Amino acid sequence: MALSPANPAFVEKLSACLPADTIRPVEAKYLQEMRGKWHGKAGCIALPRTTADVSTILSNASEACVPVVPYGGGTGLVGGQVYPQGPDPIVLSLERMNAITSVDPIENVIVAEAGAILDNLHAAAEAENRLFPLSIASSGSAQIGGNLATNAGGVNVLRYGNTRDLCLGLEAVLPDGRIWNGLSRLRKDNTGYDLKNLLIGSEGSLGVITKASLKLFARPSNFGTAMLVVKGPAAALDLLALVREKAGEAVSAFELIHANGLHFLAETMPQITLPFNNPPEWSALIDLGLSADQNAQSLIEAIFNDAHEAGLVSDGVVASSEAQRQALWTVRESIPNANRAVGSIASHDVSLPLRSLPDFIDVSIKALAAIGDMRINCFGHLGDGNLHFNVFPLVGKNRDTYSDLRDAITKCVHDLVHNFEGSVSAEHGIGRAKTSDLARYKDPVALALMTDIKKTFDPKGIMNPGVIFPV
């Protein structure tokens, strides 16, 4: 169906249906995205205060066939929060719907509006001595609605799962304005299709998430953290197996780090203290979280000794205070910013079956060397099989020098991921960045079912056009 712009006449009519100051003129900050690849357009910015306001906005948009782009914290990395092509949309920001409505330490459930910032959920859970474990470096700006819409992952997936695994229920507004109340707090509810799992990861293409009920966990109070030097990805996998054997469920994170990440930090963020004088080619950051009566420090030290004896690690640093633990995490969390400062030619957020990871890394590095001379920073959430496989210019060269090679590099990496039975989007989603990859690699039956689901939820195609499916 042909879409219409949010033109002045439509904006005036919409404003009249809503409380004062809900509809505002366009501001530049809603038209930008983190990677600077797309620049959005908009006819107006909608700042609803209630679910009923969201419903009014969507029913008006649906009637007039005006596109709607949900906007959370704007930290998405695949361009889903901006709409560069097509008629001017309504950008619907959830920022005013940011209340945390309940934190229940008996049920271990937190309920919040979609615009609640992730850091505020962490703080609210902590106030009740509970943990909301979703941990991503954008948590000061990203909203829980955006986390759900992208099914965000992060560093604690190994232990607690991704956002999908943390969600018990949702409230959402469908494109025609109907409010779906699925804000269940139940852990068992076998009453047919699980609609919340269609909205989670839908990147604003099926409706607007307005509220969520989410799982809380006991708060580990005792941490064992170490950065250990490994020979390579295969040794890192053996180390992961050993760590799991010794520490079981206490393993909160297991991150693979390549020397280039540490070199980039030294180059662009010299204020950050690096754990090693000479960056090792490969290292692993391990975090164990135990309850107060267990000794995580001695457990991580014992693991270091065992791994050393088994020939899996050659060196390492064990944090002996919370400050040292934070310093190790600052190194890991700052690598994406250092990458941005260096400027990648192409970046790939991929996942692989664990056993295939070492071969994938080896084969990909060789395949890229045949395309050109480049630096690779391969790092990520190894425990989940999630790699950020990013490709950079040689020292002294600029990313623009390689622009002719960019598509070939990405096709090479993604073809290999597919051949190794992995996924070309592990945690960032499809957005606008990977629509052609989805068409290329997704199972055709799955793709046909996804197309039918989109049509069922959004027959007029007003929700975030161009996201997941190309316009």
Ligand SMILES: Cc1cc2nc3c(=O)[nH]c(=O)nc-3n(C[C@H](O)[C@H](O)[C@H](O)COP(=O)(O)OP(=O)(O)OC[C@H]3O[C@@H](n4cnc5c(N)ncnc54)[C@H](O)[C@@H]3O)c2cc1C
């Ligand atoms: C420094 C940095 C580190 C990051 N680390 C990680 C990481 O470790 N793991 C990870 O998974 N991601 C990571 N990200 C990516 C990003 O933070 C996540 O995708 C996050 O979940 C996006 O949330 P947001 O509120 O910013 O959403 P936005 O960027 O505003 O939107 C993202 C998508 O969700 C849709 N959307 C937003 N809110 C709603 C809603 N209420 N209802 C329906 N649709 C909605 C938008 O239309 C868009 O398609 C990182 C980003 C940065 C900048």
